[in-house]
Amino acid sequence: MANITNTQIAIIGGGMVGAALATLLACARTTWKVTLIEAFPFPAKDTDAEPIYQPSFDARSTAIAAGSVQLFEQAGVWQQLKQHATAINQVHVSDKGHIGGTVIDKNDLGEKALGYVIPNAWIGNVLLNHIQQQSNIDIIAPAQVKRLQPKQTGAALLIENEDENFTLDCELAVIADGAQSPLRKQLGIDVEVHNYQQTAIIANVAFDQPHNGIAYERFTDQGPMALLPLGESEQGCESALVWTQPQDQAERILALDEAGFLAELQQRFGFRLGNFTKVGKRDSYPLELLVAKEQVRSSIAVMGNAAHFLHPVAGQGFNLALRDCAALVAELAAAFDQDLPLGNLDSLLRYQQTQENDQLATIRGSDTLTKLFSTDQLPQAALRALGFIGLEALPVSKQWLSMQSMGQAGRRVNLQ
Numbered sequence: 358m359a360n361i362t363n364t365q366i367a368i369i370g371g372g373m374v375g376a377a378l379a380t381l382l383a384c385a386r387t388t389w390k391v392t393l394i395e396a397f398p399f400p401a402k403d404t405d406a407e408p409i410y411q412p413s414f415d416a417r418s419t420a421i422a423a424g425s426v427q428l429f430e431q432a433g434v435w436q437q438l439k440q441h442a443t444a445i446n447q448v449h450v451s452d453k454g455h456i457g458g459t460v461i462d463k464n465d466l467g468e469k470a471l472g473y474v475i476p477n478a479w480i481g482n483v484l485l486n487h488i489q490q491q492s493n494i495d496i497i498a499p500a501q502v503k504r505l506q507p508k509q510t511g512a513a514l515l516i517e518n519e520d521e522n523f524t525l526d527c528e529l530a531v532i533a534d535g536a537q538s539p540l541r542k543q544l545g546i547d548v549e550v551h552n553y554q555q556t557a558i559i560a561n562v563a564f565d566q567p568h569n570g571i572a573y574e575r576f577t578d579q580g581p582m583a584l585l586p587l588g589e590s591e592q593g594c595e596s597a598l599v600w601t602q603p604q605d606q607a608e609r610i611l612a613l614d615e616a617g618f619l620a621e622l623q624q625r626f627g628f629r630l631g632n633f634t635k636v637g638k639r640d641s642y643p644l645e646l647l648v649a650k651e652q653v654r655s656s657i658a659v660m661g662n663a664a665h666f667l668h669p670v671a672g673q674g675f676n677l678a679l680r681d682c683a684a685l686v687a688e689l690a691a692a693f694d695q696d697l698p699l700g701n702l703d704s705l706l707r708y709q710q711t712q713e714n715d716q717l718a719t720i721r722g723s724d725t726l727t728k729l730f731s732t733d734q735l736p737q738a739a740l741r742a743l744g745f746i747g748l749e750a751l752p753v754s755k756q757w758l759s760m761q762s763m764g765q766a767g768r769r770v771n772l773q
Contacts, residue, residue: 361392361495361525362523362524362525362526363525363526364391364392364495364525364526364527365390365527365528365699366382366389366391366392366528366529366531366689366699367391367392367512367514367525367527367529367530367531368392368393368531368533369394369502369505369533369534370394370396370532370533370534370535370661370663371394371396371485371496371498372481372533372535372661373477373480373484373675374660374661374662375393375395375533375661376481376485376488377484377679377682378531378533378660378685378686379391379393379484379488379491380434380484380487381428381432381682381683381686382494382689383432383487383488383491383493383494384431384432384433384686385689385690386690387491387492389493389693389699390493391491391493391494392495392496392497392527393488393494393495393497393498394496394497394498394501394502394514394516394525395496395497395500396500396501397498397499398498399485399489400482400485400486407437408437408479408482408483408485416476416477416478416561417476417477417559417597418474418475418476418585418587418597419474419477419480419675420472420672420676421442421472421480421675421676422471422472422672422673422676423468423470423471423472424676425472425675425676425680426472426473428679428680428683432487433487434483437483437487438475438480438483439473440479441476441479441589442475442589443473443474443475443570443588443589443593444470444473444570444586445470445471445472445570445571445585446462446463446470446569446570446571446591447460447463447571447572448460448573448574449571449572449574449629450576451573451574451575451576471572474572474586476587497516497518497525500518500519501516501517501518502515502516502534502540503515503516503517503522504543505530505532505540505543507655507657508656510528510656510700511698511700512527512529512656512657512700513525513526514526514527514530527656527700528656528698528699528700529656529657529658529689529699529700530657530658530700531657531658531659531660531685532658532659532660533659533660533661533663535663536647536662536663536666538659538663541649544654544657546649546659547649547650547651548647548648548649548650549648549650550645550646551645551646551724552643552644553644553646554604555602555604555607555643555644555668556602556603556604556608556641556642556643557599557600557601557642557643558598558599558600558601558602558607558610558639558640558641559598559599559600559639559640559641560600560636560638560639561587561595561596561597561598561636561637562584562595562598562619562622562636563594563633563634563635563636564594564595564596564632564633564634565630565631565632565634566594566630566631567591567593567594568584568586568588568591568595568596568630569591570586570591571586572584572586573626573630575625575627579601579602579603579606580600580601580602581601582598582599582600582601582625583598583600584596584626584630585599585672594630595635596630598622598636599669600622600625601644601668604643611641615635618636618639619634619635644668644669645666646666646667646723647662648664648666648720649663649664649665652709653702653706653708653709654702655700655702655705657705658685658705658708660678660681660682661681662674662678664678664681665677665678667719667720667723667724668723668724673719673723677715677716677719677720684711684712685708688704688705688707688708688711689704689708691704692704
């Protein structure tokens with residue numbers, strides 16, 4: 358693909374956020390020339406084939422909020438995505454060892470579902486298959502952007518592709534290359550970082566009672582635990598586990614054999630799903646809150662985990678990033694219709710201002726929950742008990758939490 362020398366929008370990073378942004382861009386304006394650059398190889402292009410999904414008990418999954426579903430519907434990919442989606446009918450929130458709790462129910466909100474849980478492998482396959490079918494999207498993979506050089510208008514990317522270096526000029530460069538983004542660092546964009554001194558243990562687990570489409574958020578003195586329903590039906594008997602632990606405890610738990618792991622999980626979670634019977638491959642990663650101090654410059658936008666990396670306590674990271682993508686696409690469409698360059702700084706600043714409240718509320722909410730619900734010390738324990746009681750007593754508060762959880766607290770975006 359080294360014959361590509363210019364494009365309008367270059368997306369650096371073909372992970373879930375980069376692929377989702379390319380999908381939304383293709384929906385908004387079919388005439389835009391978009392180039393996606395990814396470090397790993399893409400599957401072979403086959404415009405007539407359906408995406409291939411090979412379910413695995415070890416697959417990681419993502420909770421897709423109802424607001425995100427609406428965006429994927431507009432982009433024309435939801436019908437495929439939902440083939441391996443498990444609906445969330447309720448979110449059950451509880452606090453181990455303390456009074457209080459709350460239930461968010463789809464029926465109370467008049468919704469078909471609060472959201473859906475979808476294996477990451479399927480999300481990736483559907484999005485990559487879709488963008489490869491778009492005539493206005495070029496893909497350069499495997500390749501790395503070694504340098505991003507801002508110009509008077511636009512930017513120049515030095516790309517290394519199969520031992521060959523070449524330059525790609527663009528009107529707008531979108532940096533979506535992960536929380537440890539080398540390009541963000543290269544540009545001197547500082548970040549605010551809070552290390553939670555916690556590790557997330559990720560695995561799929563099975564149990565002997567149907568989950569009935571209930572997602573569980575269980576807070577403990579050592580950190581929050583989430584179980585997201587899988588199995589594509591209410592009768593499924595497996596869930597995706599995100600178990601937050603202090604770093605030293607996480608190492609101990611990861612070293613346990615299957616029986617020991619399940620016994621400790623049972624003790625921490627309880628018997629709402631009956632007995633835990635199986636655990637798949639266990640992975641882990643350290644947890645921190647990372648927020649870029651700059652998200653836009655002239656001809657540059659920082660997106661996804663490179664812009665804000667959140668604790669997984671409320672499953673909001675990808676959904677917030679998707680709302681960012683939709684807001685950026687809407688602003689780019691407005692600039693394009695006014696014959697402005699797609700990297701126009703005023704347009705990018707308007708995008709940032711549009712998303713400021715949504716980002717701030719989501720990031721603060723995630724951070725507060727993590728700190729408040731990772732200790733058994735007073736007065737935090739008393740405050741969170743009062744908080745749960747308040748949610749049940751004050752419908753307005755519970756409604757706000759519900760809308761935030763469903764990804765509908767931000768501005769509704771129409772892509773077309």
